[in-house]
Amino acid sequence: MDQKRPFIIRESEGTKYYCACGRSQTLPYCDGSHKGSGKEPYAVTIETEKNVAICGCGLSAKLPFCDGAHKALHQH
Template sequence: MMNPTPYVMSLEPGSYYFCACGRSASLPFCDGSHQGSGVEPFAVDLAESQTVAICACRRSANRPFCDGTHKSLAAG
């Protein structure tokens, strides 16, 4: 099982859509590749600039944000 680390990035105020299906070519952002899959992106509105950690393992209980779950996944 993979052990991907989160995408850590500084974002400006605004609306963001983060991929929930894993198909996006511009991860962690949604590029519309989910169309027809029944999966919708995570919409996040930021009121102020902040640094965020976006889940890459797709198992966080707080998606799209990382909660550290990837640390407990077996590598390989």
């Protein structure tokens, strides 16, 4: 993952699979590219439609969600 800010998405109800390996062509979602990487996507069940912030920088301690850690990338 090389995006330095979160993906803000309006998610509908259901289970979503977010990429954990960084290879997906459809970030932040899993597209199956993790095969062979030893990583599995994050499965998140959305109970009711809501906005989510999915980490794009890979530094969050609460993956797959953004926890604000990307701010450190902008302090230069």
